[in-house]
Amino acid sequence: MTIRVQATLRIGGTLGRSHLANLTAAIADDHAYLDWSGEPFDPDKIEEGVPLxxxxxxxxxxxxxMVEAFCRRHGLTYARWSGGHTEFGPIRxxxxxxxxxxxxxxxxxxxxxxxxxxxRALGSLHAIERHFAVANLTIPPFIIDPEPA
Known part of the structure; x- marks a missing residue:
């Protein structure tokens, strides 16, 4: 049996409008929604000034x-939380x-x-604080650029 869990993905950065259809397709392939109620992704509902x-x-x-691979290809910042299961714990x-x-x-x-x-591996309070700073990365707003440079 395949293990399935909940997940939330926050995406930030600037994406050219010409790539929006491919992002929409990736979101559909992963069966992701805009909220927990299952509202389908609609590019017209992207809020300005906040992460997607x-x-x-x-x-x-x-x-x-699919969405994460798309983000990596296009240099978009993201943070994902995935719930745990009896075989593994939640992760960010x-x-x-x-x-x-x-x-x-x-x-x-x-x-x-x-x-x-x-x-123990990090070895100092400064290194531990850097570790948490990386883990708590601030996701910038998601911006659709009408015409990429």
Missing amino acids: VLTVNEIIGGELC VVFNGAGVPQEFPATTDDEVLIRLETI
Whole structure:
């Protein structure tokens, strides 16, 4: 049996309007919605000045594979919270627009946790604070650029 859990994905950054149809298709492929009630994604309902928030009630492994891959290809920042299951705990995944996404253990309320072995490996309060700063990445507003430069 495939494990399915809830997930929330917050996306920020600037996307050219010419890519909006591909983002919409990725959102549909992942069966993501604008809210927990299941309101389908409609690009006309994107709120200005805030991150784009997508939710999904049951997704395999808690990962929005198509949307997250799209975000990485287009340099969009994101943070995903995925609920846990008996086989794994909740996690937060953050992507700052470059490099590789980073995973952090989290609570069911999306608070980042830190394991004792991680504290020991980090070695200093300053390093621990940097760890939390990365995990609590501020997601910028999601902006549709009418004509990319």
